[in-house]
Amino acid sequence: MTLPERTVERLSEYRRSLLQCLEEGKTHIFSHELAELHHNTAVQVRRDIMFIGYSSTQRKGYDVRELVDVIANILDSEKGLNVAVIGVGNLGRAVTTYFVGKRSKLNIIATFDVDTTKIDRVISGVKCYPLSRLKEVVEANQISIAIMTVPADSAVEMAAQLVEAGITGLMNFTTVPLNVPREVYLDEYDMITSLEKVAYFVKSPRE
Amino acid sequence: MTLPERTVERLSEYRRSLLQCLEEGKTHIFSHELAELHHNTAVQVRRDIMFIGYSSTQRKGYDVRELVDVIANILDSEKGLNVAVIGVGNLGRAVTTYFVGKRSKLNIIATFDVDTTKIDRVISGVKCYPLSRLKEVVEANQISIAIMTVPADSAVEMAAQLVEAGITGLMNFTTVPLNVPREVYLDEYDMITSLEKVAYFVKSPRE
DNA sequence: TTGAAACTGTGATTTAATTAACAATATTTC
DNA sequence: GAAATATTGTTAATTAAATCACAGTTTCAA
Known part of the structure; x- marks a missing residue:
């Protein structure tokens, strides 16, 4: 149930x-x-x-x-679940610092970025890996959830790689709607849409 | 309708x-x-x-x-709507750089912060004001929407001030549920809840 | 100890959102 | 130009979510 x-x-x-x-x-x-x-x-x-x-x-x-x-x-899994943040821009950093230590059963294990200057940098105790090592690190650490905060143009490709790497839960913060296999749980949050919705209801209040 | x-x-x-x-x-x-x-x-x-x-x-x-x-x-208002970002941490910066220029009818006009070292700093062309000037700046620029990215402990107080300043649409990114008058449209987004939801469905897939 | 008050737990109902089903219409094919 | 095909617009049916309404406790007060 x-x-x-x-x-x-x-x-x-x-x-x-x-x-x-x-x-x-x-x-x-x-x-x-x-x-x-x-x-x-x-x-x-x-x-x-x-x-x-x-x-x-x-x-x-x-x-x-x-x-x-x-x-x-x-809500919690017995052994906890491991999480990775993909893309270490402002949003990725916000999400990372935000989550670390907040829930003992959700561990942010790693961040990933293409930008080689960011590799090995540590944010709130979480280390940044190159995307080339994605699959390896995901498997080694049994990471099951990914939080995607990458630029729109790499979103689709990135999602495919994540699925390929064995992720089973995906939070998508990009504005690109993704398609993933049904066994992967997908949660999409689109800030622009949210803001436009607020704007609409500011303009046209209900009743 | x-x-x-x-x-x-x-x-x-x-x-x-x-x-x-x-x-x-x-x-x-x-x-x-x-x-x-x-x-x-x-x-x-x-x-x-x-x-x-x-x-x-x-x-x-x-x-x-x-x-x-x-x-x-x-969706759009004829003359556009003006928006302020409250709290210039990682998330506030992410949101600001994210939105600027994306929608011509939604203009990010100002950011606000308590931290005096951030005052007058410009992010993506948007200037940061001290919170003490909130009402003044909101009124002068007819800002109707606020995006709140402040720490949890100041959220309630901040929301009250925003309502008082005349905001009619509020996006709440803090994890504190807010109460606002009915004429203010409120959209709440709670990252922790979203992540916990993903975790739940990863653990207990549907059907 | 009886009665009123304060809450909970849950069937029944209502409302909101989604999906199914299909007539109406335009386009293509022969 | 008649039949087959593809697509829309909409009514009706279904499903999901929220709310109502109220019986069933427990507690408190007299």
Whole structure:
């Protein structure tokens, strides 16, 4: 049984708030509190939590610690997953520094770039390799996820190489829509599209 | 009549492909071709195009030039919209260099940062202002959209200031969910959540 | 200890988004 | 110029996601 995409996203977000709660010493939380933290509804929260099969001790709200563990159980892989960042421009660096150390089960292992002057440079403790060594490094380190932050014109070629190297999850930050085999999970995020969407709704507000 | 969010997103994506087609001298395109470029279906494309009220000369496909114009008419504001980037870290710089010049109707006018050493620095032709001058600069330049790439701990405060300054569209790249008045359009993108989602589907592929 | 109040868990319903199905129409072929 | 083919536009059906509505706890207050 796989969860709905939106639920997975929200669980990830809930977890962050819950960890925050733990730090603040809050041990229990109500669905409506969690909802408020994420501008959605209490029912939605309960429904999401129902999906993962957790139940609260009624009337006290959810046990934060327990809920965090249940979510971790759903989202995290037991041994963790290894990640590579492809392309060390501004965005690649942002992503790398951003992620390192944030989630113990997602390890950024390497970055890659064509620019030979960047080779061996270390960003937030992560070393940069030449793209020529992609397959070798991916295999040696069992990297399964790639985050692509390369220029648009090399995106398609790069994606092919990544698939060839054995990647099974791909986050595409380029503006080029990619085609990958179905067994590779692809998440595309296109900033220009997002900005244009914001612009549209600024111009034509709903209702 | 406002369009469905997803349709707006896809229109933005279609436009990019269509502009590409124009450059290549392609004057007409079929729904299935456009679909293939964006890994979705021909019906979906036709439905989206139906929403914006455009019709093809049948059997020849859509006139690329005309379609681009119709989409521009829907997505773009006549006089363009002005945009500011808040926070000039790696991500802020990435976003700025990324956008500048990409869309004539979306002008990045200014960046802002607390770090006084960054003031007056110019990135891709865009000048950095101190946050203390936010309201003044926003008003003087009629900036209506803000892209937030600040650290998590200043996100909430920052959003409040932006709303106060008169922003009506907000792209939030921090991992903190924000609450803004309903008249402000909010788009949130959370990289950690996206990565965790990819990780989940790598671990638990669908079907 | 009875009753009111506060939450949760979940079937039923609604809404939004996608996909299927097909008539209508233009183009090509013979 | 009739038949076959390719493509669109749209109604209807399906699927996915969100919301409503409410019964079933547990707790608290009197």
